[in-house]
Amino acid sequence: MNVMTAVRAASDTKTVEHFDVLIVGAGISGIGSAYQLTKQLPDRSFVILESQDGFGGTWLTHRYPGIRSDSDLHTFGYSFKPWVGPPIATAEEIKSYMGEVITENDLARHIRYKHRIERASWSSDTNLWTVEAVRTDSKEPVTFTANFLWMCQGYYRHSEGYTPDWKNVDKFKGRIVHPQLWPDDIDLKDKRVVVIGSGATAATLIPAIAGECAHVTMLQRSPTYFRIGRNAIELAETLRQLRVKEEWVHEIVRRKILFEQDAFTKRCLAEPEQVKAELIGQITAILGPDYDVATHFTPTYRPWRQRIAFIPDADLFHGIKSGKASVVTDEIDRFTENGILLKSGKELTADIIVTATGFNLCMLGDIAFAIDGKPLNFGDTVTYRGMMFTGVPNMAWVFGYFRASWTLRTDLVADFVCRLLTHMTAKGVTRVVPKLRPEDHNMPRLPWIDPDNFNPGYMMRSMHRMPKRGDKPEWQHSQDYWAEKDEFPKIDLDDPAFVYG
Ligand SMILES: Cc1cc2nc3c(=O)[nH]c(=O)nc-3n(C[C@H](O)[C@H](O)[C@H](O)COP(=O)(O)OP(=O)(O)OC[C@H]3O[C@@H](n4cnc5c(N)ncnc54)[C@H](O)[C@@H]3O)c2cc1C
Helix, strand or coil, X not given: CCCCEEEECCCCCCEEEEEEEEEECCCHHHHHHHHHHHHHCCCCCEEEECCCCCCCCHHHHCCXXXXXXXXXHHHHCCCCCCCCCCCCCEHHHHHHHHHHHHHHCCCHHHEECCEEEEEEEEECCCCEEEEEEEECCCCCEEEEEEEEEEECCCCECCCCCCCCCCCCHHHCCCEEECHHHCCCCCCCCCCEEEEECCCHHHHHHHHHHXXXXXXXXXXXXXXXXXXXXXXXXXXXXXXXXXXXXXXXHHHHHXXXXXXXXXXXXXXXXXXXXXXHHHHHHHHHHHHXXXXXXXXXXXXXXXXXXXXXXXXXXXXXXXXXXXXXEEEEECCEEEECCCEEEECCCCEEECCEEEECCXXXXXXXXXXXXXXXXXXXXXXXXXEECCCEECCCCCEEECCCCXXXXXXXXXXXXXXXXXXXXXXXXXXXXXXXXXXXXXXXXCCCCECCXXXXXXXXXXXXXXXXXXXXXXXXXXHCCCCCHHHHHHHHHHCCCCCCCEEEC
């Protein structure tokens, strides 16, 4: 069990490596899960397969100017490693933090980069997954077997972003760029740039390029909520002045942030109009009473139905106030030679158009899964607490939080997986499959996420491919860290929802 074994497959001469656990992806979830596995179950062999040529996931893929977190790094960072910088961090800072985690915990030897997994097949005869990957450099196929698959591949396709199907895109004479594939050779100097989109990506990119461009326009169909604040946490500064140890600063500040986020989420539900007025009031305070905040920064939905982007030091709004950036709220009719014709009849001229229009949701890394020879459609499964799936043996997925830091769930899922693996060893079994209990059979099968609760475009476009949700806590991803942090450690592993073999 502990030793990595290389065996010869009976049918051909290729080498098949076996590991107790195979982790998919070396993003913040994969590295965090590997850390927890080494600490909680140091005797298990494991490998991390990553299709890119380095660690970081989201923070490696996205290279557009200004790329930064919109969560604070005290909660987006790991519980076990203090974050010592300003709360909002650049991609470089996040990668360097992850690099330290890898070095300090000797994780590098477990990671195989440039290994894209294409197929994973479960056999109930052997109780093993067979994972087929391709080396992205040499195109060589490589095969692994594993007892347990720990899916840390994120939720969107890294190789391409989402671009809507606009009319006459090919007529535009300038350059079109998606922030997910930001080119190295782009020259923004003195160019008229239109950024389509109003989410966190547009909001970070625009202030980062505004100084260089002739002008940058944010073109949005509808407004989004933003929160403005200083990129600093006063309590952290005070504790540091008092020379409190960084481990303590991290933990205390984490607790403060989580406490405040919980209170904020509750307020969004209890008094949405008041919260809405406060968020919009912050913007009016910077842009002044003559700015049309009602058109450009007043969403029609209630706060927290989509992620609220944090704007450190109000840089986006200072860019608008200075005249270097502006906002247009309208719909695209079609592209033209010189830019974009809007439904209002106005034409926006541009040299460069940036499509900050989001992601393509990607179910479990675009891997073709099969169970005992039958192709697996995750849309036919029901999720066990947003981390396992009915009928799918020995697999957990780290799908984090949208309204709290994603990574908070990495730790919770890791504790659960390690407890489950320990339980299986104690029971002397090698297979666990979530299964609806008799009392669950009449339960409604609902979409993965309640669209009335949270409804970003990438989710709505692909919900039909996601596993289903039930109406009981066991059968849904509640997106509620504050409930799950208490519920997960108490999960009864002998509940009939787990079938062992
Ligand atoms: C620009 C941007 C900013 C964000 N900011 C925040 C934030 O501030 N706070 C927050 O909570 N969330 C944020 N998010 C959401 C973010 O994606 C997650 O928080 C987090 O980084 C996801 O980490 P992950 O490791 O689960 O997945 P990812 O970062 O997506 O990493 C998954 C890795 O798996 C690899 N992989 C996928 N499929 C395969 C395969 N078939 N074979 C091999 N390898 C594979 C990928 O190459 C990738 O490296 C942001 C997202 C984006 C795009």
